[in-house]
Structure formats: structure tokens, C-alpha cells
Amino acid sequence: MGIPKIYNTEQELVLALKQRENQAFSTLYDNYAGALYSIIKQIITDNNELASDVLQEVFINIYRKIDTYDQTKGRLFTWMLNIARNASIDMLRSKSYQNSQKNQELPDNVYKGTANQSTQLNVDNIGLKKVLEKLKPEHRILMELAYFKGFTHEEIAEMMSIPLGTVKTRIRNALLQLREYLQ
Amino acid sequence: MNIQQYIESGIIETYVLGLASPSESAEFEQLCAQYPELVAARTKFEEGLEKHALANAEQLSTGVKVKVLEAIEDTASAGAGERVSLNPPKIVTMQNESKKGSSGWLRFVAAASVVLLIGLAWFSYQFYSQNSELQRSNTALQEKLNSTQGTLDKIVQEQSIVKDPNTTVVNMVGTKVAPRSSANVYWDSTNSNVYLVVKNMPKLPSDKQYQLWALIDGEKQPKDLGVFDAKDDKIILKMKDTKKAQAFAITIEKTGGSPSPTLDSMQALGKTLQSQ
Secondary structure, eight states: OOSOOOOOSHHHHHHHHHTTOHHHHHHHHHHHHHHHHHHHHHHSOSOHHHHHHHHHHHHHHHHHHGGGOOGGGOOHHHHHHHHHHHHHHHHHHSHHHHHHTTTOOSHHHHHHHHHHHHHHHGGGOOHHHHHHTTSOHHHHHHHIIIIISOOOHHHHHHHHTOOHHHHHHHHHHHHHHHHHHHO | OOHHHHHHTTHHHHHHTTOSOHHHHHHHHHHHHHOHHHHHHHHHHHHHHHHHHHHTOOOOOHHHHHHHHHHHHHHHHHHHHHHHHHSHHHHHHHHHHHHHHHHHHHHHHHHHHHHHHHHHHHHHHHHHHHHHHHHHHHHHHHHHHHHHHHHHHHHHHHHHHHHOTTEEEEEEEEOSSSTTOEEEEEEETTTTEEEEEEEEOOOOOTTEEEEEEEEOTTOSSOEEEEEEOGGGBTSEEEEOOOSOOSEEEEEEEETTOOSSOOGGGEEEEEEOGGGO
């Protein structure tokens, strides 16, 4: 591979990625794979093999979709983070994942289990979930469902039996708290 | 819009984390183009998020990197293959395909067209020649019919004249000069109509014509009843009228007739009942 090329700015890296330079993807992996894998594992909590498959899929998606990345809409990491989150949630909802989760067959149980699970798994939580721990429990559950399970506000309102407006307000508040923690 | 209030609303976090609805995202992106402070706040949150994520990155075994980069290369070569056939070469392939696909089709269409054209030309020619032939035969038939009708009309007329009880038939016989000459004059003395039917009159040079005369008692000169040609054979001819006639005579005169007959050349003579 020769001497690893250095990308001084994100812009340079993006340009190289759009040129489909192998070195650029290697650099991208070195810099971000761990962070992205962390997000994936916060969604695919119980299957490292599938989480690893998702990571691979995320990089393939980045390779395929890099031309659609628009720097004016946000940072490269934000873009990749959303790809990772979407791919993880897709996996979560896929048949192969559902089949590996045979214990949770009834949707209601899944929802309840999700809430319980998130509390239980907090012990091992990492990344954003670590931040979520600091939120009030009612905020944390909503963030868990919205961000890590990919449910819409409407779905959350239905499954939690709380008004849609309340869901929105709580998630907004949770997000604002999140911002404070991240600063 | 109070942009500060908007910034504090939580929309930035909602947007960055991919939780915004499409309409919220559209509004946010539009406002970002307008308000640099909104972009600054967004970037700040993004950087915080990224920093946090990087700080909490999971360790991955090097095997995973190899696997991921191999997967990318597979995608790249598949994509390159795709691109090779997608970009110019694929266009070429598609052209080939379309050529191949449509060339068979085109060839068929072309062949069919040629066959059709030849067929059409043949039919056109057939119809054309058939049509002109029909037209020709039709015209010929029409002409034949016309002449037949004309002949028939004349025969009918002749018959009606011949059968008319008022009509007197004067049989004109050849003179010594022209013993074989013969013609009949049908003369209706009530209305003075004179008809001539040539039976046998020799052909004349083109500057000569036969002339019919009425010989009337007490008249110094025979009365001119008009000229006719030998070719009017068998067809009834309407001649000039005469009320009186003791005899009819035919002479050969110059074309157009003469005021007085050249009796030396009298060809035929027939006397009427008035002469008896």
C-alpha cells in the first residue's frame, strides 16, 4: 500500500472518498469504524456477529453512497452515524435477526422487553447510551425507543400509551439534555 | 423567526440524530442556508457527538478491517464491472444489445418491408395493367357499341323508311357505263324526304363524288339532291328533299358536287311511279 496518505481536512478525505481511493476508505475505517461499531452495538445489543456484519454493510453503503453526501448538510461522521443507525435498525427488524430472537415473538413483549432490557443493559452501556443513563428514566426510555429502536413518535405514543405531544416534548427535552452532556 | 429560540428548541439534535420528520428536515436545511448561527450550533453539536462517539469507540480486531476492506473491494470491482458496462462500455454493450436485439428485429422489418414493397409494386403493376387493359377494352367496347348502335339506328331508320307505306322504293340500276352499280332511293313523296341506300357503287378517286339527281318533267335541269361517297355502302343516307321526280340518277362529279349533272358519267338510273 506504500506510505499511508494523510488527509489533512475532512474535505480532503471526502474528496478522496468520492474518488473511490482505497487509501481513503482505509483511513476512514481507522478513524471511524470503532465509533460506528459502538453505535451499531448499542442497537444490535446481543449479537456481535450480526453487529460486525452490519459494520461491513455500513462501509459498503458509505462506498456506494458517498456521492450523495452533502457537506453543507452536516459533518461526514453525522452522515455515517445515520447510515450506521439505519442499517442497525434494519437488521433489528430483519427476519434473520428476528429468527435469532425466538424468545421474543409477541410484539407487545418485544416492547415491554425493550424497556426492561434497556434498563438491564445499562450496566454494560457504552457510548450514547452512557449519556442516556444520565437522563430521567421516562426520557431515557423514549430516546431508547426513538433512537436505538427506530420507532416513530406515533409508534412510541401508542406502545407507551402516552399522548403524542408528550412523546415529542420528552424527546426534545431528552435531546437538549443530551446536548448539554455532549458539550 | 426567532432563530435563537429555534436553536434552543431541540431541532438541531433531532435533525442531526436522524429523528426529524421530512418536513422538519426540509425546514431545518432551508434555515441553515439562511442563518449561519444555526449552522454553527449544528456543527457544535455534531462535533460534540463525534467527539463523544470517538471517545467511546469500540476496539475492533484487525480481522474485521481486512474483511470490511475486502468487502469494499468486492463492491468496487463489482461496481467497476458495472461501471465498465454502465458507462461507455455498458453503453456499447447496450448498443450491442439493442443492435443485436433490434438488428434481428430491424433486419426482419427491413426484409418484410422489402417483400411488402415488392408485393405492393407487383400488385400495383397488376392492378394498373389490368385497369388500363380494362379501360382499353372498355373503350373498344364502347366504340364498338357506338358504331353498332349507330349502324343499328341506321338500319332501324332504314327499316322504318322502307316499311313506311308512303315511301316509294326506287331501284336504281347500273347504266352501260357502270353495269354493276346499284342503289335504292327511298322517297316519301308526302313529306319529300329522300333517302339513299348504296348497294354497290365502285370506289372513286378522292377528287370525285357521286351525286344524286332528280329528273323532273318540265324542268330543264335535273335537281341536285346532294353528294355521297361509295364508302357509305349499305347505310341509308338522307339526301335533299324533292316533291317531284320522274326518275333519280347518279352521276360522278367533282368533290362537292356540280350544279348540273355530267350525264356522260351517269352511273345509275331509276324511274319513279310518277314517270309512269
